[in-house]
Amino acid sequence: MTAIDKKALIEKRVNEGLRGQWYPVCKSVEVKTSKPYGTKLLGEKIVLWRDGAGKLRCIEDFCPHRGAPLSYGELHEGNIACRYHGVVVDGDGVVVSVPAMPECALEGRKALKSYPVTEAYDAVFVYVPSVDQPEAPELKLPAVMMDHENWAGFLCTSVWESNYRYALDNLADPMHGCYLHAESFTLAYGSKQDLMQLDKTDNGFRIERVGQTGENFDWTEFEVYPGDMFCFLEIPYPPAAGPGGVFRIIGFVTPMDELTTKVFFWRMREVKGLARDSWRFLYRAKMEKTHWDVLEQDRVMLEGMPDDARKREMLYQHDLGVTRLRQILTRAAKAQIEAELKQQDVAAE
Ligand code: FES
Numbered sequence: 572m573t574a575i576d577k578k579a580l581i582e583k584r585v586n587e588g589l590r591g592q593w594y595p596v597c598k599s600v601e602v603k604t605s606k607p608y609g610t611k612l613l614g615e616k617i618v619l620w621r622d623g624a625g626k627l628r629c630i631e632d633f634c635p636h637r638g639a640p641l642s643y644g645e646l647h648e649g650n651i652a653c654r655y656h657g658v659v660v661d662g663d664g665v666v667v668s669v670p671a672m673p674e675c676a677l678e679g680r681k682a683l684k685s686y687p688v689t690e691a692y693d694a695v696f697v698y699v700p701s702v703d704q705p706e707a708p709e710l711k712l713p714a715v716m717m718d719h720e721n722w723a724g725f726l727c728t729s730v731w732e733s734n735y736r737y738a739l740d741n742l743a744d745p746m747h748g749c750y751l752h753a754e755s756f757t758l759a760y761g762s763k764q765d766l767m768q769l770d771k772t773d774n775g776f777r778i779e780r781v782g783q784t785g786e787n788f789d790w791t792e793f794e795v796y797p798g799d800m801f802c803f804l805e806i807p808y809p810p811a812a813g814p815g816g817v818f819r820i821i822g823f824v825t826p827m828d829e830l831t832t833k834v835f836f837w838r839m840r841e842v843k844g845l846a847r848d849s850w851r852f853l854y855r856a857k858m859e860k861t862h863w864d865v866l867e868q869d870r871v872m873l874e875g876m877p878d879d880a881r882k883r884e885m886l887y888q889h890d891l892g893v894t895r896l897r898q899i900l901t902r903a904a905k906a907q908i909e910a911e912l913k914q915q916d917v918a919a920e
């Protein structure tokens with residue numbers, strides 16, 4: 572393997588999305604005991620459901636008989652039955668029964684990959700193993716999501732027809748707020764010129780506008796762990812948004828395939844007691860629509876960018892966060908590809 576081939580593999584891995592990560596794939600309420608839920612993750616079709624005990628299960632969305640999507644099937648006693656010819660598979664990807672053929676040799680065979688799956692704060696997370704990290708590490712969540720006493724929030728998700736890297740780049744770019752979102756309720760304030768500063772933090776980095784803090788969408792912080800990565804930013808709320816502290820947005824970005832991304836945003840506010848209920852009400856009644864509108868502006872912009880835009884782009888000082896993110900992704904992809912090549916070498920010996 573030449574250095575050029577290896578570089579291409581690393582670039583491909585970055586573009587498809589890292590393995591060795593927990594990714595949120597859907598809302599908790601979407602995964603039921605009554606019917607399977609199919610989606611895509613890193614280009615692979617997966618199916619999720621809850622078994623008889625309510626436990627989350629996730630396997631490839633591919634019937635071992637002839638490849639029909641299992642997500643079109645039905646759930647029976649905690650297992651999934653293919654709609655095409657009735658083959659039943661369990662949550663470990665083992666064929667339980669082949670009803671059309673007595674004593675079929677397929678029964679008892681582990682035929683499909685299964686994935687570790689868990690849920691946190693209204694979302695279901697799936698772990699995609701990598702050669703260098705086959706076992707799922709702990710899923711690290713933002714501190715405010717664990718602090719149920721002081722913070723309240725809502726999860727919103729959306730599917731964007733764009734590579735996940737553009738969604739991440741967008742989050743690492745606080746300068747777009749006062750342009751792209753200039754018309755919106757909370758983001759219209761603040762200067763339109765600035766310099767960016769990048770600082771290392773304990774678990775990642777913070778990208779910040781130098782000249783303004785507390786005015787607008789001024790900074791984003793990324794936290795990067797062995798098994799997941801997320802970011803957060805804050806938007807100061809005007810008094811009309813009711814009682815409580817700042818509004819924090821937590822973002823996770825999931826590559827469904829190279830051209831499709833599912834974004835997960837938790838909209839959190841530091842608010843307790845009675846104020847909490849009134850904020851929840853106000854949010855639903857008034858703020859939610861505004862925030863969807865802002866998110867739509869991001870979606871439309873990113874979907875309008877060609878998929879290979881980065882091959883022609885001309886970055887400038889404001890793109891420090893974007894550059895840093897790409898280094899992080901490339902470094903992780905390199906470790907994964909090297910581990911895979913090493914494994915292949917061992918297998919070939
Ligand atoms: S394809 Fe699923 S049972 Fe035949």
Ligand SMILES: [Fe+2]
Nearest residue numbers: 747748752869
């Ligand atoms: Fe935005």
